[in-house]
Structure formats: structure tokens, C-alpha cells
Amino acid sequence: MTDLSTKVKEFEDKQEWWWAAEQKRTKRLDYLRKAIWKKGAIGGQYPPGIKVDLERSLLGKEAWEEGEIMPEPVIIKTAKMFAHVLDNKTIFITDMAQLVGYVGSLPHTMYWDASAAEIVNDEVYNDPTACPEPEEENRKVMQDVCNYWAGKTEMSRIMPHYDLEDMMKILAGCIGWGAPSAKHGYSGKDYEYLMTGKRGFQDIADEIGKNLDQTDEDLFEKPVTADPLSSYQKINNWEAMEICLDACIRHAKRYARLAKNLAENFETDSKRKEELLQVAEVCEQVPARSPRTLQESLQYDIFIQLFSRHESIEGAWPARPDYYHGQYYEKDVEVEKNITKEEAYDLIGEFIIRAAEVCQYKVKWAREGLQGIDGTWVWTIGGVKQDGSDACNGMTIALLQVARLIRVANPTFGFRWHPKVKDEVLKECFECIRQGLGYPSMRNDPLLVQNTVHWYGHPVEEARTWVHQACMSPAPTTKRGFQSMRMASATANCAKIIEYVFTRGFDKVVNMQIAAETPDPVEFKTFDQFYDAWTTQMKSIFCTLVRAVNVSRQVGTKETPRPYLSGISERSVESGLEVNDPSIERGNAWITAFTWVENADSLAAVKKLVYDEKRYSIEELVKAIDANWEGYEEMRIAFVNDAPKWGNDDDYVDDIMLKCLRTCAAFSKELRCPCGNPWPILPENVSGNIHYGNIVGALPNGRRLGDALYDGGISPGPGLDKNGPTAVLNSCAKIDHVTDGRAFLLNQRLSPTQLSGEKGYQLWKSYMRTWADLGLDHVQFNMVDDSTLHAAQRDPEKYPEVIVRVAGYSAHFVDISRKTQDNIIQRTVQGI
Template identity: 30%
Template sequence: GKLDQHLEPFYEKDIEEGRLTREEARELLENLWIQFNNQPAPPKVGITLKESGTYTDFCNLNTGALRPDGTSGVSDVSYLILEVMDEMKLLQPSSNVQISRKSPEKFLREALKVSRKGWGQPAMYNSEAILAELSYLGKTVDDARESGICSGCVEVGVAGKEAYVLTGYLNIPKVFELAMNRGYDHYTDKQVGIDVGDFTKMTTYEEVFDAFHQELQYVVDVKVAGNNLIERMYMEFMPVPLLSVMSDDCIKVGKDYNAGGARYNTSYIQCVGIATITDSLAAMKHNVFEEKTMTMQELLDACEADFENYEEIYDRVYNDTPKYGNDDEYADTLLRDVAASLQEVIAGRPTPKGSKTVVEFLPTTCHVYFGQVMEASPNGRHKGIPLPDGISPEKGADRNGPTAVIKSASKIDQTKTGGALLNQKFTPSVVAGEAGITNMASLVRSYFALDGHHIQFNVIDRDTLLKAQKHPKEYENLIVRVAGYSDYFNNLEKALQDEIISRTEQAFG
């Protein structure tokens, strides 16, 4: 929750009455940070480890958010939290700052000075976008202003008043892969989707997109049916009396938290890989149907061969096709179309306990696992290579700088989601000095003016990461931003390390 606002009246009273100094308050907060790190998440195994390979417990603090009356919530406690965060450099709590139009510029700059040190905290969130999202999801203004980011990544919720449940991840480009193969999955050698037609016989791009939409509808129907079955099991067999006592309206309506007793009930489906499918659709539309530089059969054959002996096709789809992340209206129009399809088949679907299903763009670490179970994609992504995280562009596709990235990302209507994660990577030299902070602050303000939900930074160079991978004992304390959270680089599996290393290193100007 909003720790600075919760502590502020106690802090001011103790300071005023001489019971506490600012330095003593800082030391108390540092002790609290240590206690957070004495509560590690339980080890994960099997498929759960592959989908979310982290041991952080996802406790997220909102700092500097709007107050219930709509004014800026930045106080001396907010700055204390930034100082503690900077001093302790611990994984938990996951700390974010909420930046609104009313936030003092000093607060944003101080937060970015911490972020610039390269260990992944704090993340930046848009207060106005959060309020718009919560309002879209049916929260009152008063309840929306009391809350913010209520878990360890990017999802919005009303703390103490809402049962919001993340129901697992949806691999969007895998759905397209199934459509390309008439519902057949080469990874499992099984027919797992529906036959939406032979792509080689389709004569227009619109037929291709319609085939994807049909496959998406089928896959989401299966996923929602599974979600509802699990939800009914929780309703009947897994009551949570303590959580129910602590959540508004459960006692009032006489229902358990897991049975729909909370004031608000929301189910999120976390969508992954929207950049990959956008670029894949662009590759087909541009090269097969418009420029006619290749046939559909040739492109499908190239994907099946992982582009081996198809160098010319690879070069065209990878280097000579419009890509998301470059403020290219051709690609970004297709992005909007995919986002609209996701909204159409997911948003608003009811669940047994009365939840509303919501689209969210959050991968945790499963973008790595999802890539491992896929063939090569029409955009030139090789077999087994991780998908991009959140709404971040494909690695190496964003070639026009960070401002082009935020302009492309903002073309998704993020105010009608439960959150959308965007990672950016800079080398330390790019953000050095006061000019570096000014550029970062301008980037954040600009993205949030475009209704972006969230942005976060890795500030580290490729060579350091390669050395850490080769000599892990020399870099035991190296922390990086993974998705919506930070983790020790050495704790990450090699595939995830490689994915972070391969992210585009952006520069201003």
C-alpha cells in the first residue's frame, strides 16, 4: 500500500513532540526493509518454476501517490523511503513511485537518481492512468484514490477492498502459431487448437487475421473454462477467514473472500508477446500480400526450418519489414488490432464468484518459457528464443530510440487494462550527470502524458552482464530488473540472463 501516507501522521507527530529524529526514523525503516527480506517466497518446482522463475515474495510499496483528496502525496517520508531503498539495495519490498502531474519535479528526479544506479528500483507508475484504469473497472473515485499497484508487478487493485486474482498467462504468438498450423502444435505433436483454414490458400491479409481471431477465441474459451473450474474449487473448498476479515464487505455480505465477498472482484488474464505477433502479422501483410516478395508457403517453410537455408526471407522479415517500437504507424495499427481482439474475447467475461475478467500485459518470467515451447515466428524470431516482456518491443526491433518506443506503446489503450509493463535499458554513460536525469525525467513525463501505465529501467552495460554470467562469484550482489520486479542476476536461469543481455540498449538523441 501507500506506506508513506500511512506513516506520515505518526512520523510528523513524533518529530514534533521530540520522540524521534529523522535519522532514527530512517534507521527504523531500514530495519523494516530487513524484515521484508526475512520472508522469502517458497521455492517453486516444475512448470511453476518455468513460468515464474523467481523467489521474490512480491510485496510492493507505492510511494508518492495521490492522496484521497486528489493532491500530491509526496512528503518527507516519501524521500526517506527513497533514501532507504538506495541505502539497502534489497530485493524486497519491491518499491515503486507513482508520478502524477502534481508530483514535484524534485521527487521524480530523486527517484530516477536511485533508478540510475542500475539495480532495478524504483519502478515508475502513472497515477492518472491508474485512476483511469480503476475507474474503468468500476471502482469509485474515493476507493481508486486509496489504492494503486497492489502486488509485486504492475497490476492495479484496491487494497483491502478487492479480491483480484491473476489467473495465469496467455501466449498470444503461440495462438498465432497454432492458427498457422491449422491447430496442430509441433512442440507437443498434438492437435491442440482448431483448424482455422490453410494459410497457403488465403488470398488476403484479412483472412489471416480472422483465422488468428478464431483461434484466439477458442484458446481463451478453454482457458476461461479452466479458470472457472479452479475458481469454483476455491469457493467451495478453500475459504480464507483471516483474509475475509481484513477485506471490506466480506463480513457485511456474509461471504468468504474466495466466494465473492469482497467489495470488488477481478480476474486478470496476463497476455504475453504482443510485440512478436504484431511484427509477425506485419511480416505476412507486408511481404506476402503487398510486396509479394515471398509466398505464404515459403514463409511457413522458413519458419518450420528455423530460417536455415532461407537467408533472404530472414533478411526481409527481420530487417526490411515495419516493426513495433519505432513509432511506425503501419506496425502500430496492427498492434491496435491485436489489442482490440484481446479485449473482445477476454474483457468483461463473468466468473462463478462474480468477477470481471480483465486484459493485462504482464509476463513475470514466463516470456522465456513461452519462447522455449515455440517454433520460429514469421518476424524472424528463432525457435526457442524468449518472447519480449510485457509490451516491450522485440529485442533489436526498436531502432529509433526510446521516444519512438513510448509513442508506439501508448497506442495500446492502457487505461482499459489492468496494467501494462514496459522495460527500457540504458548504459550508464547515456544517463550520466544532470543531463541524463533530465532526459529520463522527460521520457517518463512524456510517456505518462500519453497515458502509459508503467515504465522501468535497467541501467547496465552488456559487458558487465556477460562478465557476471561468466564469473558469478564476483557479481554476487548484482541486481537487475527482470519484468515487474528485480532479482539477483545470479538467481536467474541462463535463458533469462541471455534475454536481459539481449535487450536493446537505448540512447537519447
């Protein structure tokens, strides 16, 4: 054994994975990894040293001011602002980098688009740590920018279109998580159009040019039609797309010039000089034309994503890197051997690092709900091709191995498991989980393809292209299948459903009537009456959220257009319609159901202790809930301990869970998105269970105001699953994961000691087989033991790199709040 391998083994034996990885990666990767500025908010506040990028906000203001006198539609003004920023922002290339492109103008900055919303601007201005030096001077700059945009932002433009009462309820912050905007949130991409090697941005711009000329010719050389306006609108849209694509190409060429300049005039190291010239060549090629090599393909992908973040505040990163880069990996590494595997791993590692560095200033609900990260970059790997055959390739394995070398908490992977996955790939997934990354999450591919077809009618071939639209929801990457906005802004804080049954829709925390005024609960003589009120509250909350999101989509094409995203989407390039126009998308909406399981556990407790056993009257319960259980501790303990809890294979409570899900599923078919499709629910949480801890009042499962909520999806309450992992799976398997909802998040904690070595892999594999056979669509694991987590709480300086799975994402343990940390430790460690 060499010294190095001995050292590595020592670290691995002690499960000190970060130190082992440090020994194993190349010098370049080690440098790039350590040079990352971690930008995810710690608890709810940005880390020291991370500053708002004022340059973007100033350039945006400059462009908009200049366009004020021009009678141009919003989409053209938006495109010009986008182009002005890309043409003038500071660019840089860091040491050792082979891939370029940043959202900020310096590595430690957060992007701030002041044109989005006054509410964001106010937060930026009031943030005590984010203002760059010199602070006094820059506060004034910030104030100027904020004052300029007051009354002019996108939020101001779309607000008059909403129902005012709905908006008031949403802004109160107790039932919804997200901003109903068609522009911000997250957007899928038409990867089948962009990433299959058939075209680059210049090719698309040429196509747009032809469409423009043709429409113009039809308008002015033929007799006047009854509707010239729609043609004018298309022309404006195409022109805006063209402006954006041209700006993107110019921006890449600025990098090419910079790299060449550095190589020819400043760099003394001959190897680095060569690398910089290579960077220049790559940026000349992409995004203008389709990539030819792995480096070009990765650079192309980075550009596509970064440009999107120059247009919109993106909270997710739908991607499928092994599928779309696999052909280049195969060509360069396996067939033509143009680069070594190690060189490829450096590129792939840097590709992930570039994503990890991205940060856009987020408002409070996003910072607190996504503690430790900037957004849920859940990259999809594995799965099948459009013909149903296994899509895993060399790049799949490379990504999983590189992830263990660089150990970032974001992006993470979601692995599309299917029966044809080879053992060598599955083993790599397991190694990532075993080494404490918390990812990949495991997704049941055949079932989710079926689910995607069931809810939205996507053709099966298109459904098979699916990527995680955010943490959980599958969305195709095809012309009409991809989703261009965060329809999931209809994210419901579902614990409020059961809470409002007791308060008749009145929210005691914000002192306002938020949902339906159902009858006084003391009048409910039967559980069915109680359940009817629950159904009414659910409908009331869902309708408020869905109405707002639908409106945002309807007005989005005019008021908050996305010319860049339109320009890279076949459906817009072809039709001339803005990408969010509902007529050109099939629809993929879902309601994210935060804090969901509290409903099943609470309803079960009410049914058992009040209506079945009559141990307590409904009047007593109403009083106890109203008093936040204060003075009713004995009764509270009975509601915790004597009522059945979800996740123990107990039909009493499991049947209630099914009843709730099926009530929602039936109602979701009555709700329609502007594309014409239903709104199925998707239970999951991110860290909303902590964010909402002080917003949700007392509940009949024994919870008090301020206690953390359950960690989400269909995961049992922490520590309440007492009958082992099979019981958890059995409970979850009673749900029909195709027809009962869109997807169902399940958190599980496993013991790293039990799962060490080959035996551990075999145990896990057989657990996964059971999981698949039972028809569950999702599971994700934490495999860090309690002692490490407690030690990290005591001594965070010594454990900066411990990663945990929070909910639909991973985070460094030290970057999440104490309450979230405790919540993760409370989860039951399952022996399998």
C-alpha cells in the same frame, strides 16, 4: 571531507553502488542486510543451503489428521490447521532484530504447505537440493507427508469441478502460466479496513463475535426460515475467522514472551535488552490492537503479510507502505521526535529485509518465470489520497533512500507518478534508478485511476487507493474493491496465438490439440482471413484459461477457503461470506498477456512479405515455419530485417498492434468474471519469455523454437527498436492506455554515464514529462552498462550485488539464467 565521505564518493564515482551503500548504512542495517538468506531460485533451482521447512508440513498433517473424524466443513478444518501451525511452529529472534516474524521455522528454510497440491509435493520430494539434513531420514518424512496428502489436497478437491479438457491443456504447460486456484497465487488486502489505525485483530474478533451471536439468536429464537443453511454457513465462516484471528494474536504474544525471556534471562547488553523489551511490548500491542508507533505499524504490517503466507502460497505482495505507515513516521520522526531519522531508517530497512527473506516453495513454472526472486513484491508508493491530493510524505522519501542503502532485489517499488509530485520526491526515484536498482517502476497515476474506473466501475475515490496487485495491475485496497485471489491465473502465453494459426491449434511441442481447429493457413488468400484465424485462436486460448479461473473462484469458497483472509476483510466480517465469494467483490480480473509483441511483429511480417509484397507465398511460409526455419535461412533473415517491427514509430506495424489490442479489448468485454466484470488484457512477461523459449515454436518474426522471446509487455523486441527512445514512446502512445487494456509494461535501458549528475536528472525528467504527456501508463528502466553486465557474466563472484530489472520485477543479475542475462544485454541502450 571525512575519510568515510571520501570513500563513499570514490565508490559512487565508479558507480560501485553496493560498496558505497555498505559504507553509508548503520552497523545494524549492514548486519541485517548481510544476514539475509537469498532464496530466489537461480535460473530454476533453489540456491545451495536453502532447505524445505518440514515442520510446517508435519504440523499441517497433524492438524488435518486430528480433524478427520470431525464432521466439520473445510473452512473450519483449514482454520484449525492454520491455528495449529501458528501455535506450535518454532519461533526465533535474530541478532539485532527489532521486527519479528518468519514464514519458515529457521532463517534458511522455505515454507512448504503440503496440503496444497500433489504436484508441488512431488516436486519438493524430487528436488535434489532442498531436503534438509539428515537427508535419508528426512526423505522418509517427506514421503510420509506426501503419501498422506495424496488424494486429499486442495488440488484434488477442486480438480473434479473443472472441465477435464481445459485442465489437460493447462497442465500441458504451453498456454497458461499459473494454477487456477482461488487460494494460491496472490491476494490483495483490505488495507482501508486494517491499516488506517481504527482497529486491530481483537477489535475485529469482537465484531465477529457480535455477528455470530446475532445470527445464532435469529436462527433459534425466531421462526424457522426457508433457508437456515446459509445462516449455518455464515456461522461456520465467522467461527473459522475467529479461530484464525485468535491464533494470530497468540502467535504474536509468543514472540512477546520470547523477547521478554531473552531480555530478562539471557541478554547482557543493556541496550539490546531494552530493544528486546520494546519488541515484547510491540508484539503485545499488534496485531491485537491498532499500532501506536512506527515500529508497531511496521510490525503489524509484517504480521498481516506473514499470516497470509501461512494460509496461502503468495506470489505477490500488494502493499502501499508510505501511505499506511506515513502517519506514524510523521508522528515519531517529524512531529514528536520520539526516534531519530537514523533509527527510523533502521526500522524501515529491516522491514524491507523481512520481506526479502520470505520464501515459499514454488513449482517449476513459478521458479522459472520468476527467476531470482520468490514472488513479485512490488510495493506501491506515491500517488494520491482519496481526495485527489498528493499522498507522498516523509515515508515515501525514507523508503526510496533506504532502498539504496540495503539494495535488495525484492521487494521493489512501483511509483505512482502524478503532476503534483514534488521535485524532491521525483529526484529520489531517479536516484534509485540511476544507482542501478531497476526500480521504482514509474506508473501514470491519473491514467491508471481512470483505467480502473473504466474497466470495473470502481468509484474514483476507491480507485485512488490502488496498489500493484502483482507486478503491474492496479487494484483498490477497499472493502469491495480489493481482489482476494489471483484472477490472473488466466495468464496466457500469447505467442501461441500466432503459432497456432500455422498449426491449426495443434501444439507440436506437446503433441496435442490445444486450441481451435482453424482452417489450413495455405487456404488464406487475404491477410484478413489470416487475421480472422488469429482472432479465433486468441479467443480459444483466452476462453480455456478464463473458464478454469472462473470455476476456481466459484468453488473456492467451499473447497479452498481462506478463513484468515476473510477475517481481515470487512466484507466477510460484515456479511459472514468467505472472502472469495464473488457477490461481495466488485471484480478486478485481467488476463496477463505474456509474449505479446511477437504477435504484432509476426502479423506485420506476414502482411508485408506474403500478402502485400507477395515476396513469399503462404505455402512457403507454412513450410518454413513447419521446418523451424531450417533450410530457409535467407527467407528467415528477410522476415527479421525486411518486415517492420514494433517500437519504431512505424504505422504499418503499429496499426496491427492496435488492431490486435482492440480485438482483444472488445472480446474481453464478452468474457465475464464471477463478479460480473470483464477480463481486459495486460501485456507483461516477468521472465516468462525465457521459460517459454523452448515451448513456443517458430514464428514469422524470424524466431526459432528455443530462442528467447521478447522481454514483454509492449516493449519492442530486444535490439529491434532502432529509431531511438522517442520512436518507442510514440509507438506506445498510439495505444489508448485506458480503453485498450489494463496496463502495458515498457522496459527501457538508459545509459548511466549519460544520466549522471544534475544534468542527467533534468534529461530524465524531461523524458518522463514526454512519457506522461503521451499518455503511457508504465515505464521501467535498467541503468547498468553493458561492460558491467558482461563483466558480471565472466566473473559472477565479483558482482553478486548487481541488480537488473527483468520485467515486472528486479533480480540480482547473477541469479538469473544465462539466457535471461543475454536477453537483458540485448535490449537497446537508449540515449536521451
